[in-house]
Amino acid sequence: MSDYAVSIVSNMGMIAFIALSAYVLLVVGNISFGQQAYFGIGAYISGVVTAMWGWPLWLAIVLGCAVAGSAALVIGTLTLRLSGIYFAIATLSFAEMIRLGLLSVHVQVEIDGELVGPDGAEGFGDIRWIFENDVTPFEFMTIIYVLLIGVLMVLVWVERSRLGAVIRMVGGDPLLAQAQGIDVVFYRLLATVFAGIIAGLGGCLYAHFTTYIEPNVFNVMLGVHSLAYGLIGGLGTAFGPLIGVGLDIGFLEGIRVFQGYRMIVFGGLVAVLLIFMPRGILDEERVHRIKRWLERS
Amino acid sequence: MVDFIQNCIDGVMIGAAYGLLAIGFTIVFGVMRRLNLSFGPSIMLGAFFGTWAFLTLNAAPWMVVIITITGTVITGIYVERLCFWAIRRDATIASMVSSFAVWMQLEEVAILMLPGRTYPFPEMFVSGGLNFGPFFFRAEHLTTLLIAVLMVVGIRLLLYRTAFGLALRAVSESPDAAKYMGVNPSRIIFWAFILVSLIGGVAGYLLLATDQQVTPYFGLWVTFKGLIAMMLGGMGSISGAVIGGLVLGIIETQTQWYLGNAFKDMSAYFVMFLVLVLRPGGLLGQGIVERHDLAFRRV
Numbered sequence: 001m002s003d004y005a006v007s008i009v010s011n012m013g014m015i016a017f018i019a020l021s022a023y024v025l026l027v028v029g030n031i032s033f034g035q036q037a038y039f040g041i042g043a044y045i046s047g048v049v050t051a052m053w054g055w056p057l058w059l060a061i062v063l064g065c066a067v068a069g070s071a072a073l074v075i076g077t078l079t080l081r082l083s084g085i086y087f088a089i090a091t092l093s094f095a096e097m098i099r100l101g102l103l104s105v106h107v108q109v110e111i112d113g114e115l116v117g118p119d120g121a122e123g124f125g126d127i128r129w130i131f132e133n134d135v136t137p138f139e140f141m142t143i144i145y146v147l148l149i150g151v152l153m154v155l156v157w158v159e160r161s162r163l164g165a166v167i168r169m170v171g172g173d174p175l176l177a178q179a180q181g182i183d184v185v186f187y188r189l190l191a192t193v194f195a196g197i198i199a200g201l202g203g204c205l206y207a208h209f210t211t212y213i214e215p216n217v218f219n220v221m222l223g224v225h226s227l228a229y230g231l232i233g234g235l236g237t238a239f240g241p242l243i244g245v246g247l248d249i250g251f252l253e254g255i256r257v258f259q260g261y262r263m264i265v266f267g268g269l270v271a272v273l274l275i276f277m278p279r280g281i282l283d284e285e286r287v288h289r290i291k292r293w294l295e296r297s
Numbered sequence: 298m299v300d301f302i303q304n305c306i307d308g309v310m311i312g313a314a315y316g317l318l319a320i321g322f323t324i325v326f327g328v329m330r331r332l333n334l335s336f337g338p339s340i341m342l343g344a345f346f347g348t349w350a351f352l353t354l355n356a357a358p359w360m361v362v363i364i365t366i367t368g369t370v371i372t373g374i375y376v377e378r379l380c381f382w383a384i385r386r387d388a389t390i391a392s393m394v395s396s397f398a399v400w401m402q403l404e405e406v407a408i409l410m411l412p413g414r415t416y417p418f419p420e421m422f423v424s425g426g427l428n429f430g431p432f433f434f435r436a437e438h439l440t441t442l443l444i445a446v447l448m449v450v451g452i453r454l455l456l457y458r459t460a461f462g463l464a465l466r467a468v469s470e471s472p473d474a475a476k477y478m479g480v481n482p483s484r485i486i487f488w489a490f491i492l493v494s495l496i497g498g499v500a501g502y503l504l505l506a507t508d509q510q511v512t513p514y515f516g517l518w519v520t521f522k523g524l525i526a527m528m529l530g531g532m533g534s535i536s537g538a539v540i541g542g543l544v545l546g547i548i549e550t551q552t553q554w555y556l557g558n559a560f561k562d563m564s565a566y567f568v569m570f571l572v573l574v575l576r577p578g579g580l581l582g583q584g585i586v587e588r589h590d591l592a593f594r595r596v
Binding site: 031078079081082085086088089090092093094096097100101103104220221224227228231232260261262263264266267268269270271274275278279 | 326332334379380383384385388390391392393394395397398399400401402404405406409517521524525528532559562563566567569570573574577
């Protein structure tokens, strides 16, 4: 594979994490404009752990996910009462606070005569873990995809279990779910924390793949894109968001014909697609039909 | 103290324009229960048409006003047809995503039209200012405030004193019931969109003519400023939108003065988050959230 292909495929993998995180929240009925915050938290924490403290990558990932998950727990608890547009704006406000806050974080240490660490708007460069450990981009891509498949397996397993049915019910009609004796608050929090962890994981990988991060990478656009991926791909299955990511990054980056007009073409395509498939390509109904077809044959 | 009051004055003037944006969001959201993320970008594109005419055709300032507003209205119609009229009524989230997809289109059109980051926007006809004791009123700010007040009064009259306003409120109450009464909801929504684009075009022009520059990011800025102003005041009412806009304007100018530029946006988002957590319905209007809570408590 050429370097260009590797970087595109890796990008798709990393963005898939944040798309899946927005998807998990959509399944429990929450629209979040703020998943980029957990992505950013994961990226910064893991960057600090490997570049400033010199700890191994797996520890950075564990810590990054833990911090992102805890942040999600706090924000999830605070926003429990909210739904719909209220939840969307609350998460947006939180994410923007994180982004603007990171702009004024200056914590640098000197390593080998160079200053390393987050430097506000100047960003956080020299996250050199892949160079120090001689990891080729292709190997790092493999790491990304192994982790992505792991997350997907968890999601598919949940979908097939009773937990999946419960979570779909909480998303479909929380009032009805409550009346059935389901602890709506608990399941919503569970999904929020899980979504935060997935996004954090994506952020950890992103920081080490690009070796340079800055607060403005984690802006609203990233969050709204990740939300859109799930809704374009369909909310019936965890593979929906991947279709969205593939369409946007894979398909359009791949086809260079539309250079300069990429967003006009893509925007138009999505708008037309949503007219005919308002719940995305793989919506609940279509997923159900595919499953039945698979069982019969 | 003089500083504080001067900041409040400036805040109210800028907040008046925010209030207009918030009214735009409130009307569309109230009538359709769907979020139009492309509201800001369509204003941005309208303004880019205006700037383009100003730069290449040497259009006079009054023509820029007309081009900006007409451009916004035309873009608004495009958004309405593609993202709202064509998509099934119950698919609210699909409309939101679709309006986001169109946002990407509009931004790229603007960049293709005028590649680069920042362009000058012609200033208003008025300039200078007015001294009143120790306080200073910028002429642009005074114009903004005056036009905003006139527009709010006009919108109120339109909504509460005309047949169109009655139909619009009926549709926002219940589209089905409105249909039985002989009101065509999609026509009302179409006209509501034109009205909102007009309001947005004027607000956008006022904001840009005060700043005298325009960038493609103006769309993002408008969308989220408008949304926050609407949520701060409380959704679904004109007075809520106006109060939200004014509060947002005052918060921004005060923090910019006392804490510096870095905290200007930060404080706005912080207050927004706090309001949503403590008083989700916004400063006015608690109804929606309370009903929701009550339903849960009954269970």
